[in-house]
Amino acid sequence: MTDQHSEQRQTNSRRKFLKYSGAAIGGAVITGVIAGCTTKGNNTATPPPAETKPVQNFNEATMFFNQEQLQITEAAAERIFPKDDLGPGAAELGVAFYIDHQLAGQFGNNVREYRMGPFGPSEATQGDYQSIPRHAVFTMGLQAIQDESQKKHQKGFAELTDEEKDTILTSLQKGEIQVVTGVTGQSFFNLLRSMTIEGAYCDPVYGGNKNMMGWKMRQYPGNQMSYTDIMEKDEFIVMEPRSLHDHFAH
Known part of the structure; x- marks a missing residue:
């Protein structure tokens, strides 16, 4: 019986250790997450916005001329x-x-x-x-x-x-x-x-x-996909022109 009681106490000790150590680790993780959110929320120094570079027109580059x-x-x-x-x-x-x-x-x-x-x-x-x-x-x-x-x-x-x-x-x-x-x-x-x-x-x-x-x-419409919605209208319809690039982009 002494050996059984001794083994039982060791098992209970291991369970307690795992229980409390797990809670401690979990608490540390949760606390870290909360602290991080709190810190971010209280940080008034926001990083400067990234500079937007102007869109480069690659067509404006020579291929033949000097x-x-x-x-x-x-x-x-x-x-x-x-x-x-x-x-x-x-x-x-x-x-x-x-x-x-x-x-x-x-x-x-x-x-x-x-x-x-x-x-x-x-x-x-x-x-x-x-x-x-x-x-x-x-x-x-x-x-x-x-x-x-x-x-x-x-x-x-x-x-x-x-x-x-x-x-x-x-x-x-x-x-x-x-x-x-x-x-x-x-x-x-x-x-x-x-x-x-x-x-x-x-x-x-x-x-x-x-x-x-x-x-x-x-007032040329360019490369429209379709004119079915206006083809039966009698008046002149001014449309925003579209390039082939507009269709490729989609």
Whole structure:
């Protein structure tokens, strides 16, 4: 019996130890949590808000032009599509970046186009057919503009007054400035003008028409998913334009 009583007392002692030690540990944990909450609640020194960085527009990065070429393109495009009372011009719309991106891609390299000779002079109704890819035509055209500006005004094209820029672009349009053998100034001007208009009204995902300002000037709805809710209405409906990016984001 003595051995049984001794074993019973040891068992009870272990139970008491586990009971009280567990309560103590649990109490310490709970007390720590409460204390932490209390401390946080009483802490009046709030951390400063994190600085929000401005959203970076990755379309405003060159893929083909160097900085001088970008500046010449922006200055020339602004004279073709200038800012006025109706809205922003080519520079504000990011047209130069649209042109840059196009020249860096398939369009600038004449990909998937018939490129075999002969490359003879074409009729006026046939359009241009050149052995030189578009990105090279554009590069040489910009250099021709810069050379003409230095020759007449001893300044870069981007530094000229609007009237001086217009005089050079008019000479280019009339074919009075030769870009390179086989490429007239008129051919380059037509390419520049066409791409400027494209950049002003393209979907913003392609680099131009920044913030859809070109569409807003025209009250153009952009890339809407559907028109079923307004197609039977007689009055003109002004809609907030949507870009392809808006659909990708969802």
